[in-house]
Amino acid sequence: MGCWIRGSAWKGEVNVAKGNDLFLSPPLEDVIGTGGEMLDEENLFSGAFRRLVKDKLALVGLVIVSLIILVGVFAPYLMPNDPIQVSLEQRLASPSSEYPLGTDHLGRCLLSRLILGTRVSLSVSAIALIVILLISIPVGTISGYMGGWVDNLLMRFVDILLAFPNLILALVIAGMLGPGLLNVMLAVSVVGWVGYARVIRGLVLSVKEKEYIMAARASGTPEWAVIIRHILPNVLSPVIVLATLDIGSLVLSISGLSFLGLGAQPPTPEWGSMLNDGRSYMQVAPQLMVYPGMAIMIVVLAFNLLGDGLRDALDPRGSERH
Amino acid sequence: MKEYILKRLFYLIPVMLGVSIITFALINLAPGDPAELMLRAEGMEPTKEAVEALREELGLNAPVHVRYCRWMWGVLHLDMGKSYRTGRPVTAEILDRFPATLELTIAALSFVLLFAVPLGILAALYRHAFIDHLSRILALLGASLPGFWLGLLLIYFFSVKLGIFPVMGRGTPSHLVLPAVTLGFAMAATYARLLRASMLDVLGQDFIKVARAKGLQEKWVIGRHALKNAVLPAVTMFGISLGSLLGGAVIVETIFAWPGVGKFAVDSIFNRDYPVIQGYALFMALFFVLANLLVDISYGLLDPRIRLERRS
Numbered sequence: 001m002g003c004w005i006r007g008s009a010w011k012g013e014v015n016v017a018k019g020n021d022l023f024l025s026p027p028l029e030d031v032i033g034t035g036g037e038m039l040d041e042e043n044l045f046s047g048a049f050r051r052l053v054k055d056k057l058a059l060v061g062l063v064i065v066s067l068i069i070l071v072g073v074f075a076p077y078l079m080p081n082d083p084i085q086v087s088l089e090q091r092l093a094s095p096s097s098e099y100p101l102g103t104d105h106l107g108r109c110l111l112s113r114l115i116l117g118t119r120v121s122l123s124v125s126a127i128a129l130i131v132i133l134l135i136s137i138p139v140g141t142i143s144g145y146m147g148g149w150v151d152n153l154l155m156r157f158v159d160i161l162l163a164f165p166n167l168i169l170a171l172v173i174a175g176m177l178g179p180g181l182l183n184v185m186l187a188v189s190v191v192g193w194v195g196y197a198r199v200i201r202g203l204v205l206s207v208k209e210k211e212y213i214m215a216a217r218a219s220g221t222p223e224w225a226v227i228i229r230h231i232l233p234n235v236l237s238p239v240i241v242l243a244t245l246d247i248g249s250l251v252l253s254i255s256g257l258s259f260l261g262l263g264a265q266p267p268t269p270e271w272g273s274m275l276n277d278g279r280s281y282m283q284v285a286p287q288l289m290v291y292p293g294m295a296i297m298i299v300v301l302a303f304n305l306l307g308d309g310l311r312d313a314l315d316p317r318g319s320e321r322h
Numbered sequence: 323m324k325e326y327i328l329k330r331l332f333y334l335i336p337v338m339l340g341v342s343i344i345t346f347a348l349i350n351l352a353p354g355d356p357a358e359l360m361l362r363a364e365g366m367e368p369t370k371e372a373v374e375a376l377r378e379e380l381g382l383n384a385p386v387h388v389r390y391c392r393w394m395w396g397v398l399h400l401d402m403g404k405s406y407r408t409g410r411p412v413t414a415e416i417l418d419r420f421p422a423t424l425e426l427t428i429a430a431l432s433f434v435l436l437f438a439v440p441l442g443i444l445a446a447l448y449r450h451a452f453i454d455h456l457s458r459i460l461a462l463l464g465a466s467l468p469g470f471w472l473g474l475l476l477i478y479f480f481s482v483k484l485g486i487f488p489v490m491g492r493g494t495p496s497h498l499v500l501p502a503v504t505l506g507f508a509m510a511a512t513y514a515r516l517l518r519a520s521m522l523d524v525l526g527q528d529f530i531k532v533a534r535a536k537g538l539q540e541k542w543v544i545g546r547h548a549l550k551n552a553v554l555p556a557v558t559m560f561g562i563s564l565g566s567l568l569g570g571a572v573i574v575e576t577i578f579a580w581p582g583v584g585k586f587a588v589d590s591i592f593n594r595d596y597p598v599i600q601g602y603a604l605f606m607a608l609f610f611v612l613a614n615l616l617v618d619i620s621y622g623l624l625d626p627r628i629r630l631e632r633r634s
Contacts, residue, residue: 156336156337156340157340159337159340160337160340160341160344161344163337163338163340163341163607163610163611164341164344164603164606164607164610165564165565165566165568165569165606165607165610166565166566166569167566167568167569167570167572168565168568168569168572168602168603168606168607169603171569171572171587171588171591172348172587172591172599172602172603173348173351175587175588175590175591175599176348176349176351176352176591176596176599177351177352177353178352178353248465248466252468255468256468256469256470256573259468259470259573260572260573260576260588261592262591272468272470275468275470275471275474279474279577282474282477282478282482283482286478289471289474289475289478290475292471293468293470293471293474293475294471296468296471297466297467297468297471300465300466300468301462301466304462304465304466305462
């Protein structure tokens with residue numbers, strides 16, 4: 001969508017973790033720095049938080065993200081009007097005290113729709129992210145930990161999914177399932193878990209060789225306990241960074257598919273579909289296409305800033321490069 | 323090199339086989355009976371007998387593996403079925419529209435080059451100056467700006483308000499400007515930043531010092547020695563970006579009513595024209611995989627060090 005390439009490109013780096021690199025495994029340290037190192041968790045996070053707060057842009061990202069989440073949570077209390085109430089005599093009204101941003105082609109309050117849209121976009125993206133993690137963590141961990149034919153089989157499957165351009169596969173799956181937010185969410189998740197699984201597998205591979213893992217196994221800890229107690233905690237923090245970096249592009253993908261008409265169906269206010277509705281009234285009411293697009297951009301921007309800051313904070317070595 | 327290419331081509335066989343299985347399986351995601359849909363598309367009442375007769379005729383009653391083999395046999399003979407909507411072969415429909423998509427993609431790539439190369443070089447040469455900050459802001463915008471919004475804004479300002487470019491459609495070169503900029507903007511901004519970083523890397527190396535020490539003019543140092551080495555990282559990224567461009571083209575084609583395969587696929591989705599959607603997915607995957615192979619090969623040609631490593 002807007003973000004054809006993910007990552008902190010504006011810093012001169014490109015995160016290829018979720019890219020369609022069919023044949024080149026991305027160097028993991030480019031994606032996240034601390035993968036696989038035995039770190040004192042508490043130290044890591046308190047130090048990281050201090051660095052994050054010092055990074056002004058990341059702090060801006062953090063503040064905006066918090067505000068957006070608050071808007072999403074308290075949406076019903078913040079909306080000045082009913083977002084789905086149609087009143088045709090008020091259609092395409094200019095901003096007024098009753099309708100602060102004016103009304104859309106059906107006379108619905110634009111601001112209220114934008115506010116409720118925050119909740120829709122955030123919740124759909126969050127659920128998609130959870131589904132992605134629920135698939136990718138087991139697959140990546142099993143693949144990396146077991147190795148051998150299991151690893152081979154799973155990774156070949158990943159290769160096959162990566163042979164499709166991301167958005168095209170999501171489009172086709174959503175298209176086959178039929179329009180609807182749930183289907184778009186499913187489509188985005190089915191496409192999205194692949195990159196994570198690869199990264200997690202790589203992280204597990206590097207953690208698995210550490211001495212403390214061997215010690216745990218030698219002392220008779222069952223395999224499942226080794227994975228849950230020793231491997232997963234060490235893999236999780238880089239995955240959190242990756243996920244934060246990725247929320248922006250999830251929001252973009254979901255609103256993009258909605259823009260095409262595959263996602264939210266009327267009257268649900270979703271930014272992508274609002275933009276699509278608004279484009280026909282470009283000449284008479286440009287605000288109908290300006291505000292929803294701006295809302296998407298602010299959310300994506302904030303998550304990108306926060307994700308980049310988090311990555312730098314968790315990887316102090318990497319941040320010296322800029 | 324030959325061995326490497328052959329090996330890669332050989333590896334494509336299982337990948338494409340997997341791709342074909344997934345594409346074939348897609349049809350099963352769709353709600354409703356394809357035979358019923360086809361009848362409706364032709365404006366006939368889907369009675370039970372008619373549906374059953376058509377299912378038999380289409381071979382839909384055969385077991386899954388038989389149907390897959392039949393479908394695959396057709397695909398290998400460039401027969402991906404007929405469009406429910408137009409009644410023409412899917413292959414012909416896609417091949418008719420693909421040049422438009424290719425034209426758009428190439429135009430977007432040209433924009434990326436025209437934009438990213440000068441901006442990247444200038445940002446590296448004048449580090450921390452205005453142009454460097456500008457490139458940073460643009461890259462940040464590029465990663466966050468929804469492509470579909472950018473397209474609409476460009477139409478609003480340049481077509482509706484200023485009337486410089488046509489609003490939509492394909493034809494003259496001026497039709498190409500706004501869609502190409504929309505499609506290429508994110509990539510251009512990213513690549514400028516990428517080029518800046520690798521340019522800075524290269525400029526610090528010994529051979530640049532040597533070139534300067536021997537009194538070579540700065541334009542040759544930058545243009546011939548530095549740039550050539552600095553573009554290499556961008557080439558590795560190119561394969562990945564291509565996937566995003568092809569995906570982005572779907573949206574850009576829809577906004578600008580560009581008659582390419584992407585728009586055709588979206589229209590087919592809303593008409594539930596399943597053979598076209600299937601054919602589109604398969605075709606794009608094949609194109610993407612082959613393009614990636616070409617990128618990797620050209621990377622080996624551009625950078626002899628890679629070839630040496632592979633040999634050893």
